[in-house]
Amino acid sequence: MDATGIGLWGVPLAILGGAIRVSTPFIFVSLGEAITERSGRINLGLEGTLVFGAMSAYAVAVMTGSPWLGLIAAAFAGLCFGLFHGWICKFPKVNDIAIGIALMLFGSGLAFFFGKPFIxxxxxxxxxxPLGAWSDIPQVQAALDVNMLFLIGAALAVFLWWAFRNTRAGLILRVVGDSSDAARAMGLNPNTVRLAATGVGGALAGIGGAYLSLYYPGSWTEGISSGQGLMAVALVIFARWNPLGCFAAALLFGGAGALGPALQxxxxxxxxxxFYAAPYILTxxxxxxxxxxxxxLAGAPGELSITK
Amino acid sequence: MTARFTLSRRQLLKTSAAGAALGLASASFPIGRAFAAAATVGFIYVGPKDDYGYNQAHAEGAAALKGIEGISIVEEENVPETVDVQKTMESMINLDGASLIFPTSFGYFDPHMLAMCAKFPDVQFRHCGGMWNKDKHPMNAGSYFGYIGMGQYLNGVVAGHTSKTKKLGFVAAKPIPQVLLNINSFLLGARSVDPTITCQAIFTGEWSLAVKEAEATNALVDQGADVITCHVDSPKVVVETAAGRGAFVCGYHANQSPLAPEKYLTGAEWNWAKVYKMFVDDLIAGKPLPNFTRGGLADGFVKMSPLGPAVSEPARKQFDATLAEMMKGGFSVIKGPLTSNKGVVVATEGQAFAETAIELESMDYLVEGVVGSTA
Amino acid sequence: MTDTVAGAPATFGARGYPAALEWIARRAEAFVIPIAALIVGMVLFSLFILAVGKSPIQLYETMWRGGFGSWFSVQNSLSRAAPLLLAALCVALPARLGLVVIGGEGAIVLGGVAAAAAGMALNGAPSFIVILVMGVAGMAAGGIWIGAVGALRHYRAVNETISSLLMAYIAIALMNQLVEGPLRDPASLNKPSTQPLAEIYRIGNMPGMEVHWGLAVGVVACMLSWVLIEKTRWGFAARIAGGNVRAAQVQGLAVGSLIVGFTGLAGAFAGLAGMLEVAAVQGSANASLAAGYGYTGILVAFLARHNPLAIIPVAFLLGGIDASGGLIQRRMDLPDATVLVLQGMLFIVILFSETLYGRFKAFNPDLWQRSS
Incomplete structure (x- = not known):
């Protein structure tokens, strides 16, 4: 083996490293969307939320010098976008998919507008x-340099998977998502539950954006997302609304995305x-x-317009 | 019109075609404001004009013109290479009275700019890319471009001195002649220091794709590359990712040293301000604008970023010596004996291609020592 | 206001009001609400512009001049609207069946590549044949691509939203691979493209206009789609199937053929948009084909509530905002993202206004009190 390069071992290592590095925004956006869709609404606007989250995190980190404040700002901005979607969609005849698309434009537009001075x-x-500190090989160390957010995302996936089944909040979410009428019969207000679910979903998407601009690739440019938010929303359907599935799908997607550069x-x-199309073909x-x-579509929430 | 209007009426009339077009345009669109100047110059960018790269280099050139008396600048960014750019040019002419337009992206030329040249024979168009050919294209069109290969060669010289692993990395967008020449020049510069050095190239397939560029940079570092450079529209991500992995970087398009002050060695930058000033000076003087302008380091079209703190003394010496030789003229990057990495002879012993050589414009090979493929 | 309205019978309705008035009132809703929403959206955007320290009056004046205020500007807007018409149909037609297809971009790029390949293969043949075959090739490529999405949906229950999005990315990769590989014109040095079409195979502008024939094709396609949906039994069947698949099957409708047929037609329209982009604008197939029309088309279709006729004005509005975006950048020193913010705001308000339909007594003669 070469003293400096790691030759063919680079491919599996890159897939592992890529899965960890690239997947985190997908994890957060898809978990957020899973919560939203479980409540019976679909928010396609998370792409805009992701981009706005990336911008606001970067801007706040630049101004305050603290990436953590940036992260909080991104989550808050995402929460606002999510709550706005949740609020506006409670009105009858307002189409949640269409509002999502408009919010995608609006979020990206605002992010680009206010993001100019932060490029x-x-x-x-x-x-x-540095989870790879045990190894002497710098490539292994680099691949296992794991960001806290990845671990939080993994823990969140397990927690949500458990919580959807075993907590009262999870039950409420599923009832509302499966049938508004049944929820009302139980004395629940579906709109309030969906408002909260969309808000939380937006906040998670904002965190995903903060990861993009503050960790990997770790910079703010207008091309930072290249459609990752939209893809993550689609992955939720792929994962059949199961948080563990979302996590696995995000890993698959990130790992497959690293295949192209690694093979070259x-x-x-x-x-x-x-090879660059591998993640899409594989999915x-x-x-x-x-x-x-x-x-x-086992597991599809009954109220979800996209699966009706 | 206003006090800022300093050219005499006779001078304006002398400004030939360009001036006439302006007069017509302002007569038929009496909008005011935008016509306080003697001539309006339009700039069109394919991406955001502060991208730390290709578009920023042009925008900095355009910014150098603001303040020149009698000239007003209009700019539009993020204009795709579709009917949009045709309409943008038309709009600059019809609504802003532009008499000289610089569509700066390569893909703007054919068919978009050519269509507008035919439609507005009195307006001057100058395109960045060296495609103009006097047998095929109208006289109100033209090209300007810089030979930046020597800049990448100098990048390579410094990289060759700095690399400990003797492996360099190059993140490239697409395997087109300009990019291939840059990769080859970078490696040949490094091999002028140590002929055992190799350079790995990874193509991302897009001019701007942040995550893929970061992944490519990581893959290069994983394979042992310890100096990275690139040819993508916005090198920001590559520079930051490489520096984050502890590799050194050479810049491209613009000066990226603020992004990684410790790891930035040097960079090959465009100096469009000089080119744009030259055109505008001719415009003001009423001289016909050149149709074909190209130049490299020696002509001031291209410049190098100041050397960073990590550059060693021997590297600095060879850099300065090579630069001095280039400034004298007659330097060739591609010269024999040279074979491609597929074993094909691309230059025989004694054969040397000047940077202006037409053969280099259809380069379709990577030289020996580059790991990568052109298709 | 009595019986002077042409086309409306001069009788009196059940509640004693002139029937013409009732006729107008019922139809006014569809115009008054969107226009009012547009105005509210513009007012909200004015506040945004004020907040960033610019003049909204100057902004709207600039927009008017850039997008609508002169024959040049109108043509500018129409040129930008042309590809959106067909792209929006790719979303609106499947929507009749309750399908959300968001991958029209893939059909556009593949349609463009197929058309360019057909043009290369037939080089030398009479121009009308070549243009016709290019159109058919583009439509076939797009139709097969999105038709496959429909088939996967019906026969394998693969969700069409995600499969169409995935296939759009795959299509763009395929296009790049073909254009930089087997279909590349060796002379296209720094911008890999297919061989440029000979001048006689290009589609030009419509007479008296600076807008290519793609606009007319798009308008006709919208009209035909409207007829298909509103006036034929397939359109009727699609609406039933869109409401409830099981009910449609009970009634003996061939749901599978409907889904594949509608998605295939939708994809064919998008493929035609790609062909027009090649034949009327680019002259060859290259990476510029993936200009995002497919994604903008989603927005147009949803704003038009999937009504093919409504797609026409919506696309024009969007084209106009786009066209004025350049002038806003140049005159007001605002970033290009300004128009994105405007579009976002306008569309949120317009979409929100859907909730207002049926809420105003003035538009609903059934709720009017008797006049005497």
Missing amino acids: QPSAPDLPAI SVGVTQGYYL LVIMIATSSPSRS
Whole structure:
């Protein structure tokens, strides 16, 4: 083996490292969206929330010097966007998908508008935990430099999976998502529950944005997201509204995304566009393989417009 | 019109086609405000004009013109290479009275700028990219471009001295001639220091794709590269990611040293201010604008970022010596004997291509020592 | 206001009001509410502009001049609206069946590539044949791509929203691979493209206008789609199936064919948009095909409430805002994102205004009290 490079081992290591590095925004956005969709609403606007979260986190980190304040700002901004979506969609005949698309424009627009002065300055990054310190190989150390948010995301996925089944809040969420009428019969106000669910979902998407600008890739530019928020929303359907599934889907997506550059770095250079499409192809193939008309969309919330 | 209008009426009339077009435009669109100046110059960017890269380099050039008396600047950013850019040019002419337009993105030329050249024969268009050909294209069109290969060669010289692993990394957008020449120049510069050095190239496939650029940088560092450079529209992500992994970086397009002051070695930058000033001086003087302008380091079209603190003394010496030689003229980056990384001879012993050589414009190979493929 | 309104019978309605008045009142809602929403959105945006220290009056004046105020500006807006018409149909048609397809972008780029490939293969043939075959190739590529989304939905129960989005990314990768590989014109050095179409195979502008024929094609496609949805039994069947698949099957409707047919047609329209982009604008297929029209089309379709006729004015409005965005940047020193903020605000208010339909007595003669 080469003294400096790690040769073919780079590929699995890059997939592991990529899964950890790239997946975190997907984890947060898809967990947030899972909560929202479980309540019976779909918020396609999380792409805009993600971008606005990235901008506000970066801006606050630049101004205060603290990435943690940036993170809080992003979560708060996301909460506001989510609450706004939740509030406006409670009115009859207002289409949640359409409002989401408008919010996508609005969030990105505001982020680009106010983000101009923050493209030049450098913000402090969120710190990472060196879980790879046991290894002498710098590449392994680098791949296992895990950001706190990744671990929080993993814990959150497990918690939500448990909470959806075993807590009163989880039960309320599922009842509201499955049938507004049943919820009302139980004395619940579906609009209030959905407002809260969309707000929390937005806050999580904002945190995902903070990860983008404050950790990986760790900079604020207008091209920071390249559609990750939209993709994460789609992954929720792929994961069948299961938080553990969301986590796994995000890992799969992040890992597959690292495949293209890693293969090129070990000399597989033909057809790299197709390797770059690997995450999408893989997801599509898995979806086709695991779907069947007889047990369609098990776990789909009954009130969700996109699956009706 | 106003007090700021300092050119005499005769001078204005002398400004030939450009002036006439302006006169017509302002007569038919008496909007005021925008016509306080003798000539309006339009700049169109494909991305945000503060991207720390390609567009910023042009915008800095445009900013250098603000303040020149008699010239007013109009700018539009994030204009895609579709019918949008045609309409933007038309709008600059019809509504702002622009008499000289710089569409700065490569993809603006054909068919978009050519369509507008035919439609507005009295307006001057100058495109960044060296595509203009007097047999094929109208006289109100033109090209300007810089030869930045030598800049990447100098990047390579410093990188070659700095690298301990003898492996360099290059994050590239697409395998097109300009990019390939930059990769080759970077490696050849490094090999002028140590002929065993190799350079790994990774193509991201897009001009601007933050996460993929970061992944490519990580993959390069994982393979042992300890000096990274790039050719993407916005090098910010590559520079920050590489520095974060402890690798050194060479910049591109603009000066990125504030992003990683300790790790930034040097960088190949555009100096568009000089080019734009030259055009505008001709415009004010009423001289016909050149149709084809190209230049490199020696002509001041390209400049190097100041050397960073990590550059060693021997590196500084060789950098200065090579730069001095380039400034004298006659320096060739691509010269024989040279084979491609597929073993094909691209330059025989004694053969040397000047930076202006037409052969280099259709470069489709990576030289020996570059790990990567052009397709 | 009595019986002077042309087209409306000069009789009196059940409540003693002139029938013409009732006729107007019922239809006024569909115009008054969106226009009022537009005004409210503009007022809200004025506050935003005031807050960042600029003059809203100057802004709207600039917008008017840039997007609507002159024949040049109108043509500018129409040019930008042209691709959005077909892109929006790619969303609106499946929406009739209750399907949310968001991957029209993929059909557009593949339609463009297929059309360019067809044009290259037939180089030398008479121009009308080449243009026709290019159109068919573009429509076929787009139709198969989105039709596959519909087929996957019906036969494998794969959610169409996610599959269409995934397939859009795959289509763009495919386009890049083809344009930089087998279909690349070796002479396209620094911008990999297919071979440029000969001048005779290009689609030009409509007479008397600076807007290419794609606009007319888009308008006709919207009209035909409206007829299909509103006036044919397929459209009727689609609406039933969109409401309730089981009910449709009980009634003996071939739901599978409906879904594949509608999604296929939707994709064909998007593919045609790609073909027009190649034949009327770019002259060859290259990465500029992925200009985001497919995504803007989603917005247009939802704003038009998936009504093909309403797509036409909505696309024009969007094109106009886009066209004026440049002038706003140049004249007012505001960033390009200003128009994104405006679009976001306007559309949120317009979409919110849907809740107002049926709430105003003035628009509902059934609630009027008897006049005598």
